Each structure stands twice: as C-alpha cells, then as structure tokens.
Amino acid sequence: MPISFVHDNAAVRLDLPASKASVEIYLYGATVTSWRSNGGQERLFLSEKAALDGSAAIRGGIPLVFPVFGAPSDHKDAPKAVEHLAKHGFARTHRWSLSSDDSTSESSSEDRVSVTLTLRSSELPEVASSWPFETALEYKVTLTPNALRCQLSVEHLSTSTGGEMPFQALLHNYLLVPDSTKASVHGLQGQTCMDKLRDFARSEVQDAEVRPAGEAMDRAHRFADEGREPGDVSLHYNASLVDDPLGRMGKGVEVKRSANLLDTVVWNPASEGEKGIKDLASGDWKSFVCVEPGAVQGFLRLAKGQKWQAEQTLEAW
Numbered sequence: 033m034p035i036s037f038v039h040d041n042a043a044v045r046l047d048l049p050a051s052k053a054s055v056e057i058y059l060y061g062a063t064v065t066s067w068r069s070n071g072g073q074e075r076l077f078l079s080e081k082a083a084l085d086g087s088a089a090i091r092g093g094i095p096l097v098f099p100v101f102g103a104p105s106d107h108k109d110a111p112k113a114v115e116h117l118a119k120h121g122f123a124r125t126h127r128w129s130l131s132s133d134d135s136t137s138e139s140s141s142e143d144r145v146s147v148t149l150t151l152r153s154s155e156l157p158e159v160a161s162s163w164p165f166e167t168a169l170e171y172k173v174t175l176t177p178n179a180l181r182c183q184l185s186v187e188h189l190s191t192s193t194g195g196e197m198p199f200q201a202l203l204h205n206y207l208l209v210p211d212s213t214k215a216s217v218h219g220l221q222g223q224t225c226m227d228k229l230r231d232f233a234r235s236e237v238q239d240a241e242v243r244p245a246g247e248a249m250d251r252a253h254r255f256a257d258e259g260r261e262p263g264d265v266s267l268h269y270n271a272s273l274v275d276d277p278l279g280r281m282g283k284g285v286e287v288k289r290s291a292n293l294l295d296t297v298v299w300n301p302a303s304e305g306e307k308g309i310k311d312l313a314s315g316d317w318k319s320f321v322c323v324e325p326g327a328v329q330g331f332l333r334l335a336k337g338q339k340w341q342a343e344q345t346l347e348a349w
C-alpha cells in the first residue's frame with residue numbers, strides 16, 4: 033500500500049517501493065518525522081528523545097510553525113492577537129486529521145504519492161481562548177523518488193474581532209547531516225541576516241557559504257530589497273570531508289520554496305545551546321542543520337475569507 037498507518041496509528045506513511053523512497057508524518061503537529069529519498073537514505077534528523085506521544089512538539093523532522101515564529105515577545109511589532117500564543121504557535125502541538133479527499137489510490141502512482149492533513153482552530157478549545165480567529169490549515173505532502181513537496185494553506189474563516197488575521201509561518205526542517213561542523217548553507221549571499229543570538233543585530237551576508245562550524249547559530253535571512261525573491265537555498269554536506277566512503281548521503285539537499293516564503297532561518301544550537309534542550313541527546317547538534325523557509329519578519333495579514341498558500345520542495349542530491 034502506498035499509504036498506510038504506522039506507529040499505532042499515530043502517523044501516516046507514504047511509500048514508493050520501486051525507489052525505496054518513503055515519508056512518515058505524525059498526525060500530532062502534522063510533523064514529517066522521516067523522509068527517505070531514492071535508495072532509502074534518511075534525510076531528516078529526528079531526536080531519539082523526541083516525544084512522539086503528543087505531550088510536546090516533536091524534536092526533529094519538519095515541525096510546522098504557525099501563527100507566530102519564536103516567542104511573541106521576540107517581535108517588536110507583534111500584534112495583540114498573537115501576544116498570548118506559545119512559542120512557535122499551536123500548529124505543531126495539536127493533532128491534525130487526515131483529509132478524506134486525498135487518502136485514496138487516486139493520489140498515488142508508481143512515482144508519486146500524496147496525503148493531506150487538516151487542522152481547524154475552532155476544534156481546539158484551548159486555542160480558542162488565545163486566538164480569536166477561526167483558521168483552517170491544510171498541509172499536503174507529496175513524495176516523489178527524490179523529492180518531498182510540502183504545501184501549506186492558511187484560510188481565515190471568521191473572527192470574533194472582525195479584524196484581519198496576523199500570522200507568521202515556517203517549515204522548520206531539521207536536515208540530517210553527517211557532521212554539522214562541516215556542512216555549509218548556500219544561497220544567502222547578499223541577504224540581510226538578523227541574528228537572534230546577537231540581540232537581533234542585522235548585517236549583510238558577504239560569503240557564498242554560511243557555516244555553523246561548531247558555533248551556535250540562530251539567524252533569519254531576507255533580501256533587503258522588498259521586491260527581490262528569496263531564491264533557493266541548499267545545504268551541502270561537504271561529504272568529501274567526512275567519513276562517508278559509499279557516498280550514501282549524497283552531496284546535500286536543495287530547499288526550493290514559493291516566493292512568499294521570504295525568510296530563511298538557519299539554526300543549530302551547537303554544544304552549548306544543546307544543553308538547554310531536554311529532548312536532544314548529547315552530541316545531537318552535530319547531526320542536523322535547520323534550514324527553514326518561512327515568513328517570519330513582520331506579520332502577514334489575511335482578511336476574513338482569504339486564503340494564503342506557500343510551499344517548499346526538498347530535493348536530495
């Protein structure tokens with residue numbers, strides 16, 4: 033079966049047997065926790081200490097950040113409506129439903145299979161008290177032999193306040209790497225970097241490569257020129273420098289995204305930062321680099337009845 037339930041029905045799994053590609057998505061948070069590309073090589077980091085029982089956001093894979101990135105207090109321009117939300121919002125900490133439209137054999141073929149998950153804020157009583165908008169989220173995940181496409185749609189259905197719905201969104205990819213100290217991110221040159229670890233200081237990225245290189249990094253990047261699209265970014269494993277004689281992991285991953293995901297967050301806590309994260313084991317920081325497309329500087333706004341759509345495609349090289 034190209035689509036099946038796994039982990040005691042907590043997750044849905046898509047398989048392309050001919051290429052050994054697969055993806056697993058927990059209903060909790062609609063969190064992709066595993067993506068195996070052509071040949072079966074895992075491409076995402078998932079912490080062994082990740083809570084997979086719905087008690088906390090899943091540490092690893094691709095958590096969905098919505099409707100606020102980080103803590104509301106991180107944003108000087110945070111609207112009142114997001115003030116009482118938890119860090120990274122509520123999408124990653126609620127159980128989504130499988131959409132009936134998509135879980136049929138029509139959504140699959142030998143080299144493509146998809147599934148769609150949905151979440152309605154009005155069905156989450158604890159969200160209703162801190163979020164005055166009725167919001168419908170839809171997340172379609174499509175697997176092809178060498179790529180994973182993730183499409184998010186956000187719809188503002190109604191509101192008790194009558195105003196526009198402010199929001200941010202981000203696809204928090206934890207990309208698995210042989211050694212994060214040797215990995216590099218390409219495609220950020222010329223963008224303005226907002227450094228969360230240096231009091232949100234801004235500077236322009238001068239180099240063609242951004243390397244965490246063992247130091248904590250937590251930065252959001254965007255072109256200063258409003259009209260300029262963010263372009264693709266790629267994570268290079270720099271595999272020739274690491275012990276991967278069979279080249280199983282390939283050269284890296286390309287992160288393509290829709291032009292409305294203007295920001296790219298690059299995050300790695302390094303050894304110091306990891307100590308404060310209880311669901312990471314010691315040394316895990318070496319196994320991932322987060323390269324996260326999103327819209328997280330300033331707030332987007334949706335009038336009642338409007339829909340916003342964004343997507344990324346991860347391509348394995």
Ligand SMILES: O=P(O)(O)OC[C@H]1O[C@@H](O)[C@H](O)[C@@H](O)[C@@H]1O
Nearest residue numbers: 102119120204228250297299324
């Ligand atoms: O620990 P959390 O809530 O999953 O967040 C992880 C990280 O997510 C990143 O996207 C943020 O830029 C970091 O500031 C944050 O620490």
